[in-house]
Amino acid sequence: MNVSSPKNIRNVAFISHGGAGKTSLVETILFNAKATNRIGSVDNGTTIMDFDPVEIEKKISINAKVATIEWKKHLLNILDTPGYANFLHETKVALSAVGGAVVIASAITGVKAETERVWKFAEEFDLAKIIFVNKMDKERADFFRALGDIEQSFGVTPLPIFLPIGKENSFKGIVDLVKMKAYIYPDEPTAEFKEAEIPAEMMDEVENYRTKLVEAVSETDDELIEKYLEGEELTEEEIKKGLREGTIAKRFIPVLCGSAVKNIGSKFLLEAIIDYLPSPLEREYKIAIDEKTGEEVPVRPEDENFMAFVFKTFIDPFAGKLTIFRVYSGELTTDSEIYNSNKGEYEKVNQLYLLQGKNFIKTDKLIAGQIAMINKLKYTTTFDTLCGKKCTLKFKPVEVPEPVISFSLQPKSKDDEDKVSNGLHRLMEEDIGIRVGRDEQTNELLLSGMGQMHIEVVVEKLKEKFKVDVELKTPKVPYKETIKFSAKGQGKYKKQTGGRGQYGDVWIELQPLERGAGFEFEDKIVGGVVPKQYIPAVEKGIREAAQEGILAGYPMVDFKAILYDGSYHSVDSSELAFKIAASMAFKKVALEAKPVLLEPIMNIDVFVPEDAVGTVLGDLNARRGRIINVEPQITGQHIRAQVPMAEILKYAPDLRSMTGGRGMFTMEFSHYEEVPTHIAEKIIAQAKAEKEKE
Known part of the structure; x- marks a missing residue:
């Protein structure tokens, strides 16, 4: 798979809600591109893309995967992304590495919540899009209803460039509105078709949508609009040129239709990706930050120095850590050395690989725009920046949603505690959506994720990859405490022993703050009644006491603590004494401030x-x-x-x-x-x- 110029590269993510047929469509495309000799099935667990044992068991995509294919002298990197709510953080990160998106809309269910969310992600990265209405062969399929749903849900102009011939069981082909030709497909999913006359009963509908297409295309160029207004026919080349310009400029969104299962329309989708979505030279540059100057530096494909961004890490029990990255400038060859500007370390590149799901294809050279993999890098993790030589540039990490739910994990065997800790640490490299921490109050190991299914998948991976079983306890609701009124009071700690004693005395005021403000501390001591060296201890005492709360042991938030008076002893006072005194004051005053x-x-x-x-x-x-x-x-x-x-x-x-x-x-x-x-x-x-x- 050699490519000479970024001009001939397309990086595109397939996005939608779960069950719309993304993985099935990618499998069909791999078959059409002769990357496989059969079309895998999600239901049978035989797809190249969903190769994780947990994905096969659950019949859903959990991780974003890459399929690199050749089509008509172009190199296409297709990212198959998850569509279920618990795993959309994977989709967002994948979208950061591409220049275009194919939105899969189900002809049965139209647009669902997850599709709306991933659409917003695509908008965040300013991606050009095309839409493929899938499942036209299924019961209750309706192309035009799906069009209306797209327009209503996204507030965009969907521009059909293909229309279906029939629907449900009678779906047998498509009409090309650019070439004004009909294509009839056999029952077998071979992607082969025969050209035919456009069905007479469809001509009014076809002419209507052809007119809409030509009108939209003509508005992309002054010469085209003039030609159109004068009543001249636009050529196929002019229509394609206008479609490309309008799609990349996001004036409209071309819509195709077909069936992944029947392999109808998938080849035309590949051509649409090449014809209408941008190459790396057109839109795909990435902003890096120079850590020395703080300046933003655009990294472009034509730049000579090699720079790449790591957007995915896999942990393979046999191949080790697999680092997947997108090249944004320069070139990279095997047996070279690269610099990780995030870690400040050099890494050795022994072999480069292109990806087709679970299959690796060796390659000796990469150019700007390509997506590839290196295995067994020692220091590199997701969101790191790789350079050809030591540099101070770093790409910004992708902002992913924070976890929304936590479970307590307990190994079924006490001997497995180290295994659990090590396994979770490795899985955090692979899944940037999970968080692991230990509750300071209960000493429980807490696993946080995007939902219950997400947590369950992590537990299954622990068992599958690291041979350790854990029990999940009912998730704890992260309650917090706060105060509703201001209150003042004293905390005095005095302890006399046979030798030096302990003495700390503080007066504090607690005031409520607006929700989400956190904690503030203000020093209003005058005249040195509390020496400066003890004031940090006072703040620390209040902070630590606030973590234990007053009502039910939950952290207290959204309040301000003011230290305004106190006293000390020249011999017996210490940081510890003032820290204890501050804690006593907090507990006393917080109770009077109407805690809730x-x-x-x-x-x-x-x-x-x-x-x-x-x-x-x-x-x-x-x-x-x-x-x-x-x-x-x-x-x-x-x-x-x-x-x-x-x-x-x-x-x-x-x-x-x-x-x-x-x-x-x-x-x-x-x-x-x-x-x-x-x-x-x-x-x-x-x-x-x-x-x-x-």
Whole structure:
């Protein structure tokens, strides 16, 4: 797979909600490009792209993967991305490495919540897009309904360049509106087709959409619009040129249609990627920061110095750590040395590989625009910048959503504690969406992720890759505490022993701050009544006491502590004494400042069929939810609400039950709010009971 110029490279991510057929479409494309001799099946676990054992078991994409193919003298790097809510952080990172996106829309379900989220990611990276309406052969498939859903959901102009011939069981081909030709396909998924006359019953519809296409294309160029207004026909080359310019400029979005399973339309999708999405020379440059000057430096394909960005790491039990990166400038060859500007270390490149899912293809040279892999790099991790020589430039890491749920992990065998710790550390290299930490109060090992399924997948990978079993405990709600009023008081620590004693005396005032402000400390000491060397100890004492809270042992936040008076002893005072005195003062004053419990509130988007709307709305209200709005969708209703995290920790199975498996939801953290008094009393009582047991 040799490529001489970035002009002949296309980097594109396939994005959509889960189940729209991304992986199946990539499998079909690999078959068409003769990268495989069969079309793999997601249901049978035989795809090249979903090769992780957990993916095969669950029949979903969990990681973003790369497929590099050749098509008509172009090199295409296709990134197959996850579509399920718990793994969209993978999709966002993958989108940072491409210049275009193919949005897969289901002809059955249209646009779902996850598609809207990944669309926003694509907009964040300013990507040009084309849309492929898939599953035209399935029951209830409707191309034109999907078009309306696209326009309504994204607020864009979908511009069909192909129309379906038939639908559901009768779907047998497509009409090319650029060439004004019809293509009829056989029942076997060979991608072979026969040219035919456009069906007479479709001519009015075809002429209508052909007119819309020509009108949109003509507006991309003054000469074309003049030619169009004068009634002249645009040539095929002119239409393609206008389509390319309009797509890259994001004036409109070309729409194709087909069936991945029947291999209808997939070859034309490849041609559309080449014809209408940008090469690295057109839009794909990346901003680096010079750590010496702080200046932003655009890194372009034509720059001579090699620079690359690592966007994915895999941990393979046999091949070791696999580092996947995108080259943004310069060239890289095997047996060379590269510099990691994040780690300040040099790395040896023994062999370079192109990727086709689980298959590696050796290559000796990379140029700007290519995506490739190196194995067994010692220091490099995800989001690192690689340079051809020592440099001070670093690419910005991708901002990924923060985890929304935590579980406590406990090894089934005490002998496996080190294995668990090591395994989680390795998995954090592979999955930038998980966090691992230890609760200072309970000493529990906490695993945080994007949802319950995400956590369960991590646990399965621990077992699969590192041969260790763990138990998951019910997730703890990260309650917090705060105060509602200002209060003042004294904390005095005096201890006399046979020798030198301990003496610390402080007066503090606690004031509430707005939600999310955190903690502030102010020193208002006058006249040295508390010596300067002890003031940091006072702040530390308050901070540490605040971590244990007052009501139920949860951290206290959103308050200001003011040290305004005190006294000291020239011999007996010490940092420890003032730290203890500050802690005593905090506990006393916080109780007088009307402490309250805070709970995390989640934004939740629920998509339900029409017949289940009432049930789901009633259930959300029962969970103390606030309904923001209800919007009609093609296949039901979109409910936006805010619900306390404590009420929806196990929402997924309940929603499945209420909707017969047809409902889906996504959620993300919104803010903290005060817990209602009657609920707070129960939480506080339970916390005290647990503490007494200890």
